[in-house]
Amino acid sequence: MSGTLPEPKLKIMLVGLTGDGKTSVMNTLLGRDQKHGRSASSQTTECKRETVKRGDQELVIIDTPGVLNTEKKEEKKVKKDIAEVIAGAALDDGPHVFLLVMQAKVFSEKDKEAVEIIQKIFGDGFEDYTLVLFTYGGKLVPTYKDVEKIEFLKKFIQGDHSVHSFENIECKNVNGEEKEKQVSDLVEKINKMVEKNRERNGPRYTSDMLKKAQEIQKQIEKEIEKSEHNGTNEVIMRKTVEKFVNEVVGEPLVGLVFGIVKFAMEKVAKWVNKSKKR
Known part of the structure; x- marks a missing residue:
């Protein structure tokens, strides 16, 4: 890396399929013990935002609902998940990095289509x-x-x-010391990516979609200030999601979201039908 100082705050967004370990990755980054393995009950249903200090940097970590969740077949539920992802990404001027979380395995058509949905949400430049x-x-x-x-x-x-690779659950190959190295190595890679993007496009990701969502969030923040309530990031995210789901965000944003929802619904329906035939 060059002599440029790293960002004092890194916004890290976790995206991927339901059940591939996003929440476990978040716990590892936060330094928490993994109390449980994968289970349907531990699936993330809305964006969760937490912070942790590592050295001179603050990590802002956002866990998101998994895409292509075949348990959510109704359009409103799919729309809510997509709205959660957009609202979380738009917060705080956009992410420095997306962690595309995947199980290390032989990859399937479902993995490919989950990535296609994520790419559809964030658009060109996301990669x-x-x-x-x-x-x-x-x-x-x-x-x-x-x-x-x-x-x-x-x-x-x-x-x-x-x-990069993580082992979130303790096993004979990865103990506490090695797990800490996993995190420090990951943060180092993120800082390299941020520096490269700073020189090329800017340190944080943005898009027309996120800019429009950020405008809505600023309006919500002003409304909260007028009502003299606490305008936390979590409250702003929740209210943004409500506006998306109830289609009160106005054009062209509602049209963009509808296009993404339609695309995702087609993928979900495909996998629901496949599971019924088994």
Whole structure:
């Protein structure tokens, strides 16, 4: 890296399929013990935002609902999940990095289509701010050269700094000291990506979609200030989601969201039908 100082605050957004370990990644980044393994009850249903101090940097971590959740077949539920993701990303001037969380395994058509939905939500340029993070890394640790061979992932791979592996659950291969190194190595890779993007496009990701969502959030913040309530980020996110779901955000944003929801609904319906045939 050059002599440029790292960002004092890093906004990190976790995206991916339901059940691939986003919440466990968040707990690892926060330094929490993993109390439970994967379960339907631990699935994230709305954006969760927490912070932790690591050295001279503050990590702002946002966990998001998993995409392509076949338990959510109704349009309103799919729209709410997508609204959660957009609202969380728009907060605080946009993310420095998206962690595309995936299980280290043989990848399926479902993985590919989940990535397509995420790409649809964030649009062009998203890949420059994305680091592929594999979970269950105690069993398998893919290298960036391995990932470059996977057609739907290779656009995210720009060298070793754009892929990483985590083992979130204690196992014989990864103990507490090694788990800490996983986190410090990840933060180092994120800082390299941020510096590269600062020189190229800007340190944080943005898009027309997020800019419009940020305008709505500023309006909400002003409304909250007038009512003399506490305008926390969580309250602003919740109210933004309500506006999206109830279609009171106005054009062209409601049209953009509807297009994403329609795209996601088609993918969800496909996998619901496949599960019924089994």
